[in-house]
Amino acid sequence: MNTEEPRWLEADEQATWLAMIKMITRLQASLDADLQHKAGVSFFEYQVLAGLSMRPDRRTRMSDLAEFSACSLSRLSHTARRLESKGWLYRIPDPTDGRYTLAVLTDAGWDKVVATAPGHVADVRRVLIDPLTQAQYKQLRQISERVNDAIGHSPCLGVNNNQPC
Numbered sequence: 001m002n003t004e005e006p007r008w009l010e011a012d013e014q015a016t017w018l019a020m021i022k023m024i025t026r027l028q029a030s031l032d033a034d035l036q037h038k039a040g041v042s043f044f045e046y047q048v049l050a051g052l053s054m055r056p057d058r059r060t061r062m063s064d065l066a067e068f069s070a071c072s073l074s075r076l077s078h079t080a081r082r083l084e085s086k087g088w089l090y091r092i093p094d095p096t097d098g099r100y101t102l103a104v105l106t107d108a109g110w111d112k113v114v115a116t117a118p119g120h121v122a123d124v125r126r127v128l129i130d131p132l133t134q135a136q137y138k139q140l141r142q143i144s145e146r147v148n149d150a151i152g153h154s155p156c157l158g159v160n161n162n163q164p165c
Contacts, residue, residue, distance in 0.1 A: 027127060034123045039116040044069065046116060048079055049088060049105065053113040058105035061094060065103050088112055 009017060032043035039046070051068040052058050060068075066076045080103055083089045088109030094100035105113075129137055 030127055031120070031123055035116070035120060038119045039112070041112070041116065044071070044075075045079060045083060046113075046120060048076065048083065048103075049109055049113050050117070052089060052103060052105035053110060055105075058110060059102050062091070062101045062103050083109070 028043060035041050035043055035046050041049070047069050048065060051065050052060060062073060062076060062080070066073050069076060071079075080089060080091060084091070086108075088106055090104050090106060091101050092104060094102050132140065
């Protein structure tokens with residue numbers, strides 16, 4: 001049992017932590033509500049569709065899509081099932097390695113991204129980009145990258161990294 005006293009946050013550190021948590025929670029909730037209202041998709045569903053839309057041939061391994069979407073393969077599989085039922089993506093075995101599964105964006109899924117993207121970008125700009133100066137949003141990107149690096153790289157969130165995703 002560890003008896004060492006924890007390094008408690010100083011008042012300024014705690015204020016930063018609490019402000020960041022509030023921002024993250026409210027930012028995602030705001031974007032999710034906007035997407036649900038305007039496009040009938042959740043923030044996470046849109047993230048999955050957008051991730052596929054940015055890939056060559058609009059397809060990628062589920063493990064890579066999970067990394068892009070910062071989620072577990074289990075969550076991504078449940079979401080992919082919902083998106084398949086709407087005709088926006090389908091899954092197939094990876095022809096280069098059958099241990100993997102590819103997610104493929106359909107033409108209808110592409111159309112959904114194309115129709116949804118302008119409103120989503122406007123909302124991101126309204127709540128995140130426009131309130132900041134150019135120096136601030138560049139600094140925010142650098143801070144985010146440093147924090148993500150400190151968290152570490154996990155290509156298969158919640159999965160044994162010795163196994164294919």
